[in-house]
Amino acid sequence: MSEAYTDPYATLGLTRLATADEIRQAYFSQVRLHPPEREPNEFKRIRAAYEQLRAPEKRVATDMRLIEDWPEPVRPIVPRAVDITIHPQDVLELLKACTDLATQKASQDFREVQL
Amino acid sequence: MSKKSKRERKNPSPSVASPAQLAARTPDELGQHGLREFRQKRYAVAIAAWQKIAIPNDRLKAALAEAYFRQAAQLTTPTDMLHSLQRAADYMPADAIYAWHLGLALHRQGQAPAALEQYKRAVANGFTRRSAGIAIAVAALELDPATDLAALPGMTDEHRRALAPLVALLHGRVMPRSEMEGQRGHLDALKVLLSTSAGRELPNQSQFALNVLNAIASGDTAGAQQPLQGIDAKGVSRELDALRWYYAGVAAAANSDMFSAEKWWRDAHRLNPALSGPNVNLATVLVLRAQALVETGDRAGAARVILEGLQFAEGNPTLSAMALVEINRLAHSAVLAGDWVSARDHWVNARSILEHFDPKRAFGKNASTRPILHNLALAFEANQQWQEAAEAWRAMLRSRPRRDGVDGYSDAHWMWVRKQIIECYKKASNLPAAITMFRQTLKSSPDDVELRLELVDALRANEQGSSAATELHRLLEKHPDHIDALKTLAEVHLDREEWFMAQQTMRRALALEPDNPDLRKRMAHVLIESGIGANEDHRLAPARELLNEASSYAPDDYNIPIWLARVEFNARDVTKAQEYVRRALDIGKADPDAYLQACVCWIVEQNIDQARDVIARAEANGQARTSLFLGAGMEAITQSEPAEAGFGMFDFLMGEQTNEPELLRSEKQESLALLGHELLERAIQAGPDLEILTFIAASFVANGQSGGVSYASRLTKRSPDDQHVWLLLGILLGYERQVTEAQDVFRKAAQLARKQGDNETAGSANEMRRAVTDPAFKMMVRMTMVSAQLEASDIDF
Numbered sequence: 013m014s015e016a017y018t019d020p021y022a023t024l025g026l027t028r029l030a031t032a033d034e035i036r037q038a039y040f041s042q043v044r045l046h047p048p049e050r051e052p053n054e055f056k057r058i059r060a061a062y063e064q065l066r067a068p069e070k071r072v073a074t075d076m077r078l079i080e081d082w083p084e085p086v087r088p089i090v091p092r093a094v095d096i097t098i099h100p101q102d103v104l105e106l107l108k109a110c111t112d113l114a115t116q117k118a119s120q121d122f123r124e125v126q127l
Numbered sequence: 128m129s130k131k132s133k134r135e136r137k138n139p140s141p142s143v144a145s146p147a148q149l150a151a152r153t154p155d156e157l158g159q160h161g162l163r164e165f166r167q168k169r170y171a172v173a174i175a176a177w178q179k180i181a182i183p184n185d186r187l188k189a190a191l192a193e194a195y196f197r198q199a200a201q202l203t204t205p206t207d208m209l210h211s212l213q214r215a216a217d218y219m220p221a222d223a224i225y226a227w228h229l230g231l232a233l234h235r236q237g238q239a240p241a242a243l244e245q246y247k248r249a250v251a252n253g254f255t256r257r258s259a260g261i262a263i264a265v266a267a268l269e270l271d272p273a274t275d276l277a278a279l280p281g282m283t284d285e286h287r288r289a290l291a292p293l294v295a296l297l298h299g300r301v302m303p304r305s306e307m308e309g310q311r312g313h314l315d316a317l318k319v320l321l322s323t324s325a326g327r328e329l330p331n332q333s334q335f336a337l338n339v340l341n342a343i344a345s346g347d348t349a350g351a352q353q354p355l356q357g358i359d360a361k362g363v364s365r366e367l368d369a370l371r372w373y374y375a376g377v378a379a380a381a382n383s384d385m386f387s388a389e390k391w392w393r394d395a396h397r398l399n400p401a402l403s404g405p406n407v408n409l410a411t412v413l414v415l416r417a418q419a420l421v422e423t424g425d426r427a428g429a430a431r432v433i434l435e436g437l438q439f440a441e442g443n444p445t446l447s448a449m450a451l452v453e454i455n456r457l458a459h460s461a462v463l464a465g466d467w468v469s470a471r472d473h474w475v476n477a478r479s480i481l482e483h484f485d486p487k488r489a490f491g492k493n494a495s496t497r498p499i500l501h502n503l504a505l506a507f508e509a510n511q512q513w514q515e516a517a518e519a520w521r522a523m524l525r526s527r528p529r530r531d532g533v534d535g536y537s538d539a540h541w542m543w544v545r546k547q548i549i550e551c552y553k554k555a556s557n558l559p560a561a562i563t564m565f566r567q568t569l570k571s572s573p574d575d576v577e578l579r580l581e582l583v584d585a586l587r588a589n590e591q592g593s594s595a596a597t598e599l600h601r602l603l604e605k606h607p608d609h610i611d612a613l614k615t616l617a618e619v620h621l622d623r624e625e626w627f628m629a630q631q632t633m634r635r636a637l638a639l640e641p642d643n644p645d646l647r648k649r650m651a652h653v654l655i656e657s658g659i660g661a662n663e664d665h666r667l668a669p670a671r672e673l674l675n676e677a678s679s680y681a682p683d684d685y686n687i688p689i690w691l692a693r694v695e696f697n698a699r700d701v702t703k704a705q706e707y708v709r710r711a712l713d714i715g716k717a718d719p720d721a722y723l724q725a726c727v728c729w730i731v732e733q734n735i736d737q738a739r740d741v742i743a744r745a746e747a748n749g750q751a752r753t754s755l756f757l758g759a760g761m762e763a764i765t766q767s768e769p770a771e772a773g774f775g776m777f778d779f780l781m782g783e784q785t786n787e788p789e790l791l792r793s794e795k796q797e798s799l800a801l802l803g804h805e806l807l808e809r810a811i812q813a814g815p816d817l818e819i820l821t822f823i824a825a826s827f828v829a830n831g832q833s834g835g836v837s838y839a840s841r842l843t844k845r846s847p848d849d850q851h852v853w854l855l856l857g858i859l860l861g862y863e864r865q866v867t868e869a870q871d872v873f874r875k876a877a878q879l880a881r882k883q884g885d886n887e888t889a890g891s892a893n894e895m896r897r898a899v900t901d902p903a904f905k906m907m908v909r910m911t912m913v914s915a916q917l918e919a920s921d922i923d924f
C-alpha cells in the first residue's frame with residue numbers, strides 16, 4: 013500500500029517546467045558531482061531520475077504520477093475580527109417573539125353564532 | 128343502539144348527510160343542522176350544510192366566517208390555515224378580528240407585505256387592541272427599517288416611545304447608555320403594551336425576548352454580559368435561547384473575554400446550528416487559533432482547528448483558503464513518509480472544501496480543483512481503491528480548461544488521464560458498470576463530447592469495438608472536425624483490421640491539421656499496419672505502396688524498411704530485401720531493437736550467415752544486448768521446428784489421440800537450432816541468468832517446443848525449492864515423451880508445493896503427473912494455454 017515516493021525533478025534539481033535540454037544538462041552536471049565510481053548509489057538514483065524524464069512519453073507518465081503542489085494564496089490570508097455588532101434581523105426576531113405573533117391564540121377571539 | 132366508546136361520546140362522529148340528503152332539506156333545516164355540527168366543533172360539516180343555502184343572509188355569512196375562523200384554529204398545515212382564514216375574511220370583509228388574525232398568519236409565514244395590508248384593514252375596521260401597533264411596526268420595519276412609524280395606523284406616541292431604542296438599533300445606532308438612562312422605562316412601556324394584548328402576564332417566551340432586547344439595546348454591549356447570562360429561559364424555544372447566548376458571547380468578546388465568548392457561541396450553535404452569527408464568529412476565532420498554531424510550526428494542529436472551523440462555516444473563504452494550503456502540505460508530508468492512507472484522507476477533506484469554495488477567489492484566476500483531484504486519484508490508487516480512483520481521475524478530466532495549455536498540461540497528459548480512468552475501472556472489475564453509467568449520463572447530456580469519448584474508451588477496453596465506432600460516428604456527425612474523435616475512430620478501425628477505413632479517417636484528420644506531428648505519426652502507424660495486413664494477404668504491390676507512404680510520414684522509423692524487406696522476401700527478391708534490412712540498420716543503428724528485427728528477418732528466411740552478420744554489426748556498434756540474444760535465439764529455435772501438419776485440435780476433440788508424427792529437421796533447421804541454443808547461452812551469460820533461464824524455459828513450454836529440458840534442469844539446480852520451476856521441467860520432459868522422468872518431477876513439484884501451502888500448484892502438478900502418460904500430452908497443454916487466452920479476453924459479440 014505504501015510505496016516510496018520520489019520526485020525525479022527534485023533529484024535533478026529541476027522544476028517541472030524544465031525543457032528536455034535542461035533535463036539533460038542537469039543530469040550531466042549531477043553525474044559530474046556524483047560520479048558512479050565514487051558514489052554508485054547516488055549515481056543510480058540520478059540515473060533512474062533521468063530515465064524517468066528522458067523520453068517524452070515516459071516523462072508524461074512520470075509527471076502524472078507526481079503529487080501536485082497547491083498554489084500559495086495571491087494575498088496573505090488575513091482573518092477579520094469577530095463581529096460584535098447587533099444585527100437588525102436578530103432585533104426583529106426578538107421583537108416578533110414578544111408580539112401577538114408569538115403569543116396570541118385565536119380562541120380568545122372566538123364569537124358565538126346565531127342564525 | 129350499540130354502546131358508544133368514551134372517545135366517541137366525547138367526539139361524536141359527524142352525522143354525515145350525503146349531498147343528495149342535504150339538497151333535499153329546507154334552508155331552515157340546513158341552518159339548524161349546521162348549527163348542531165358547529166356546536167360539536169365539526170366546522171367542515173357545518174360549513175358544508177350552510178353553504179347549501181342558496182341565498183345566505185348576513186347572519187349566515189357571519190356564521191360561515193366564524194366556522195372558517197374556528198376551523199383555521201384547528202388546522203395545523205399553514206397553507207390550509209391561511210386558506211380558512213382567508214375564507215373567513217371573505218365572508219366578513221369588514222370584520223377587524225378576522226383581518227387581524229389573517230394578518231398574523233401571513234406574518235408568521237414571512238409574508239410581511241400582505242400581513243401589513245391585513246393589519247391596516249383591521250385597524251381601519253376598528254381594531255383597537257394596543258398591541259396592534261407593535262405588530263404593525265414590526266411588519267413595516269421588516270419591510271423597511273427606515274420606515275416612519277408615525278405614518279403607520281394604530282401607532283400612538285406611547286408606541287413610538289416604547290420602540291425608540293429598538294428602532295435606533297435597526298438604524299444601526301445603539302442608543303447611548305446616558306440616553307437610555309434618561310428614557311428608562313421605554314421597554315417597560317413596551318411590556319405593558321404587550322401584556323395588554325396577551326390579556327394577562329406575558330408568556331415566558333415574550334418575557335425572555337423582552338429581557339434579551341433590554342440587555343442588548345442598553346447602549347453598553349460589554350455591560351450586557353451579566354444580564355444576558357441571568358435571563359431565565361424556561362419554556363423558551365431553542366432558536367430564541369440561541370440568540371441570547373450569541374449576544375452573551377458578543378458581550379464577552381467586547382469585554383475581551385474570548386474564552387467565555389467562544390463557549391457561548393458554541394452553546395448558541397448547539398441550540399440553533401442555522402443561526403449565522405455564532406458560526407461566523409466561531410470560524411473567525413478558529414482561524415486566529417490556527418494561524419497561531421502555524422506560527423509555532425504545529426501544522427497538524429492548525430489543520431484540525433481549520434477543519435473544525437469549517438464545520439461552523441462551510442465555504443468560509445478565509446478558512447477554506449487556509450485549509451487547502453495546510454491540508455495539501457500535510458498530505459504531501461504523509462506521502463513522503465509513505466503514509467498514503469493519511470494523504471488520501473487529507474485530500475478527501477480538501478475535495479469537500481472545494482465543493483463549497485471557488486479557489487480562484489484566493490489563489491488567482493488560474494487556480495483550479497485539478498491538483499487536489501490529481502493527488503486524490505493517486506492516493507486512491509496507492510490504496511488500491513480503483514473505483515474511487517477512476518472517479519477522481521474523471522473529475523479531474525472535467526476540470527480541463529477550455530483553452531489548451533493554460534494549466535501546463537498537454538494533450539498527452541490528458542490522454543494519459545483518459546487511459547488511466549479505464550485502467551482503474553478495469554482494476555475495479557467494473558468496466559460494464561462504467562459503460563452503463565456513461566450511457567445513462569449521456570441520455571441526459573447527449574452533447575457532452577468528453578463523456579462520449581470516455582464511453583468510447585470504456586467500450587474499447589471492454590472489446591466492444593463496433594459499439595465504440597457507432598458512438599464515434601454519432602459524435603463526428605455533430606463535431607466533424609473533432610481531432611480526438613477522428614484519432615480514436617482510426618484506432619478502432621485498426622483494432623478491427625479495417626485498414627482502408629482507418630486510413631480514410633486519418634486522412635480526414637490530417638486534412639484538418641497537416642503539420643500535426645502526432646497525427647503524422649499515427650498516419651504512419653495506420654499505413655504500416657495496413658501494409659503488414661496486405662503483405663500477410665500476399666497483396667505485395669499495395670503492401671509496398673502503403674509502407675512507402677508510411678515512410679514519408681515517419682522517415683526515421685526503422686520498422687518500415689524491415690517490413691518492406693519482408694514484402695520483398697515474400698516476392699523472392701532477396702537482393703532488394705537485403706537492401707531494406709541494411710537501410711533499417713542505418714536508421715536504427717543506435718537502437719538494439721533494430722538489430723533484433725533485422726536478425727529475425729534473416730532467421731525467418733533461414734539465412735544463418737546474414738543473421739550472424741547482423742549480430743556482429745550489433746556487437747561492433749555496442750548494441751548487442753541480452754534482449755537481442757534472447758529474442759533472436761527463441762526465434763531461431765521456433766524456426767528450427769519442422770512444420771506440423773496442423774494443430775490437430777479436431778482430431779483431439781474427436782478422440783483421435785494418436786502419437787504426434789515424428790518430424791525430422793532439415794539440415795538448415797539443425798543449423799538454426801544450433802544458432803538458437805548458442806544465442807540463448809549468450810543471453811544467459813549476459814544475465815541476469817536466473818530470470819533468463821526462467822524466461823527461456825517458460826517460452827519453450829508456451830510454444831510447445833522440444834529442446835527446453837536442459838534449461839529447465841539448470842533452473843531446478845539454481846532454485847531447487849521452487850515448485851514452479853519443477854513444474855516447467857516436468858512439462859518439458861513430457862513434451863519429449865520422457866514420461867517416467869516427468870512423473871517423478873511432477874511428484875517432486877507437488878511435494879514442494881504442499882510443503883509451502885501452495886495447494887493450487889500441488890493440484891496442477893498431480894494432474895500433470897496423470898496426464899503426462901497420454902500420448903497427446905503436448906497438445907493438451909497447448910490447448911489449456913489457448914483456452915486460458917480465450918478466457919482472458921472479453922469478446923465483443
